[in-house]
Amino acid sequence: MLFDKLQLDPKAKKTKTGQYKTGEDVLSALAHKSDIVQDILDFRQYQKLKSTYVDALPTLINPNTGLIHTSYNQAVAATGRLSSTNPNLQNIPIRTEKGREVRKAFIPREEENIILSADYSQIELRIMAELSQDEHMLEAFALGQDIHRATAAKVYGVDIDQVTADQRRNAKAVNFGIIYGQSAFGLSQSLGIPRKEAADIIEQYFNQYKGIKQYMSKVVETAKENGYVETILKRRRYLRDINSANMTVRGFAERNAINAPIQGSAADMIKVAMINIQKDIEDQGLKGKMIMQVHDELVFDIPEKELDAFKNIILHRMPTAIPMRVPIVVEIGIGKNWLEAH
DNA sequence: TCTCTCACG
DNA sequence: ACGTACGTGAGAGAC
Numbered sequence: 412m413l414f415d416k417l418q419l420d421p422k423a424k425k426t427k428t429g430q431y432k433t434g435e436d437v438l439s440a441l442a443h444k445s446d447i448v449q450d451i452l453d454f455r456q457y458q459k460l461k462s463t464y465v466d467a468l469p470t471l472i473n474p475n476t477g478l479i480h481t482s483y484n485q486a487v488a489a490t491g492r493l494s495s496t497n498p499n500l501q502n503i504p505i506r507t508e509k510g511r512e513v514r515k516a517f518i519p520r521e522e523e524n525i526i527l528s529a530d531y532s533q534i535e536l537r538i539m540a541e542l543s544q545d546e547h548m549l550e551a552f553a554l555g556q557d558i559h560r561a562t563a564a565k566v567y568g569v570d571i572d573q574v575t576a577d578q579r580r581n582a583k584a585v586n587f588g589i590i591y592g593q594s595a596f597g598l599s600q601s602l603g604i605p606r607k608e609a610a611d612i613i614e615q616y617f618n619q620y621k622g623i624k625q626y627m628s629k630v631v632e633t634a635k636e637n638g639y640v641e642t643i644l645k646r647r648r649y650l651r652d653i654n655s656a657n658m659t660v661r662g663f664a665e666r667n668a669i670n671a672p673i674q675g676s677a678a679d680m681i682k683v684a685m686i687n688i689q690k691d692i693e694d695q696g697l698k699g700k701m702i703m704q705v706h707d708e709l710v711f712d713i714p715e716k717e718l719d720a721f722k723n724i725i726l727h728r729m730p731t732a733i734p735m736r737v738p739i740v741v742e743i744g745i746g747k748n749w750l751e752a753h
Numbered sequence: 754t755c756t757c758t759c760a761c762g
Numbered sequence: 763a764c765g766t767a768c769g770t771g772a773g774a775g776a777c
Contacts, residue, residue: 430756430757433757434759455759458773459759463771464760490769490770499761500761501771503760504760506761535762588767590767590768591767596766597767600767658764659766663766669768670767707762708762
């Protein structure tokens with residue numbers, strides 16, 4: 412209907428099975444051409460929230476406990492992260508207003524309890540700073556600076572308090588993109604700017620953060636020599652395609668080589684923290700429980716009376732799980748439901 | 754069972 | 763000329 416009848420895009424792309432692509436990015440770009448497009452996007456959002464969460468979660472309540480019990484898989488994700496199934500509690504909505512209503516439904520098991528959420532602040536960028544030992548990024552974190560603002564100041568050559576909202580947004584996109592081994596094309600797409608401009612930003616980035624550029628080259632090089640990369644705790648990811656003659660295939664492996672030590676070391680860190688926290692909870696005979704992990708966040712269901720005890724444990728164990736030169740910052744929130752705690 | 758889409762970090 | 767950011771899991775619909 413959108414492409415054959417309404418002809419909204421003469422250059423519409425197709426999937427490898429020959430269907431028109433209609434992902435969110437595609438439809439958003441067409442929304443101004445016909446009112447029906449925004450209706451489709453809205454419908455998709457509500458359909459997703461209803462089918463995946465609102466309808467499904469209540470059916471997964473265990474009649475014996477009255478609770479939803481997820482399963483955490485320790486040997487699925489190639490980077491060493493956990494994954495969560497039946498249900499997946501690591502993808503509960505938060506980004507949209509309607510989605511946040513779902514998150515509000517996650518409440519403590521007892522009337523006198525609260526939800527406590529503790530998350531690592533900018534953990535992957537801090538780990539990249541540690542792995543690369545980049546002088547300037549380490550300094551920004553040591554000074555407690557807003558890392559995206561600090562990056563913008565470096566990339567655009569302005570004072571840190573002269574950074575505009577636009578510059579900060581671009582710098583934030585670069586910081587994330589770098590962790591994934593992003594290209595100028597990828598950055599231009601995510602920011603909606605010309606490729607040349609994106610290339611300039613990336614060049615400036617590596618000029619300012621020379622240690623990161625060096626680290627990226629080194630990790631790809633060692634991957635080519637060894638056939639694998641390692642996290643801080645020596646978890647390996649083997650990369651069979653790292654020396655492939657096919658550029659596209661090799662490109663994927665090279666991005667994996669860059670990303671896996673960062674994402675995987677963050678996973679190492681939170682796993683050690685979880686072990687240490689659980690031991691402290693048991694040693695101190697506390698009634699509160701650690702109930703969920705969402706990659707850089709731990710969620711607890713605790714009696715309000717135990718709040719100080721839990722804060723002490725968490726603020727001790729999470730930042731010190733793996734000793735590092737870069738400061739590790741943990742943010743804690745509490746509330747009557749998971750959304751409030753965030 | 755596979756593909757497409759979309760929810761999260 | 764081509765493809766193009768990492769890691770997951772689940773529902774709908776087609777086959």
